[in-house]
Amino acid sequence: SAVISQKPSRDICQRGTSLTIQCQVDSQVTMMFWYRQQPGQSLTLIATANQGSEATYESGFVIDKFPISRPNLTFSTLTVSNMSPEDSSIYLCSALGGRATDTQYFGPGTRLTVL
Amino acid sequence: AQRVTQPEKLLSVFKGAPVELKCNYSYSGSPELFWYVQYSRQRLQLLLRHISRESIKGFxxxxNKGETSFHLKKPFAQEEDSAMYYCALRIPSGTYKYIFGTGTRLKVLA
Incomplete structure (x- = not known):
């Protein structure tokens, strides 16, 4: 299985600021994803992070609000821009492919609180 | 549209009792289905996948394609089974996207 780490594990931010979350996988993977898990709710896919090209966003999510980078096969970042309290959530990175095979493995999550 | 439904938000059972966590899906093709589990203060992790037809931790x-269901079962619940359980559907296309259900919290009472 792939081991995924995320930084930061949690943060408290002010309205209007931006936060970049990093996701590191311990091996090369084919696919990386970013999810949001709002309190008491399920996981919602934000986007697929594509290596070397623009991310593929799901309905309701846009690049200006959630810019994503994936410079190589083991690393990705998600930025939450111009934050509001509604962005308070857990943000999860996941990966599959490579050693992760076709099973999706998850990072520990980043708990974001926006005041 | 593809959808995964877990009708129970919370399921409480006594230790030693049988457990069934319900999952129904909506997908016209041949789905791939998974159960993920999240124990307290731990990350989401794969419990089992239908392709493997395996038993993990007794689950x-x-x-059932006729009923479009993928219910999770265990004959004798243990306290350590208390966790959040998510059913997930993977659409077998090039996107590898997963659709998650809303989750069921299982509480096993002593």
Whole structure:
């Protein structure tokens, strides 16, 4: 299985600021994803992070609000821009492919609180 | 549209009792289904997948295409089974996207 780490594990931010979350996988993977898990709710896919090209966003999510980078096969970042309290959530990175095979493995999550 | 439904938000059972966590899906093709579990203060992790037809920690799940269900079962619940359980559907296309259900919290009472 792939081991995924995320930084930061949690943060408290002010309205209007931006936060970049990093996701590191311990091996090369084919696919990386970013999810949001709002309190008491399920996981919602934000986007697929594509290596070397623009991310593929799901309905309701846009690049200006959630810019994503994936410079190589083991690393990705998600930025939450111009934050509001509604962005308070857990943000999860996941990966599959490579050693992760076709099973999706998850990072520990980043708990974001926006005041 | 593809959808995964877990009708129970919370399921409480006594230790030693049988457990069944329900999952129904909506997908016209041949789905791939998974159960993920999240124990307290731990990350989401794969419990089992229907392709493997395996038993993990005493849990099994059978894909019933006629009923479009993938219920998770265990004959004798243990306290350590208390966790959040998510059913997930993977659409077998090039996107590898997963659709998650809303989750069921299982509480096993002593």
């Amino acid at each position: 099994t799940a059978d894909l």
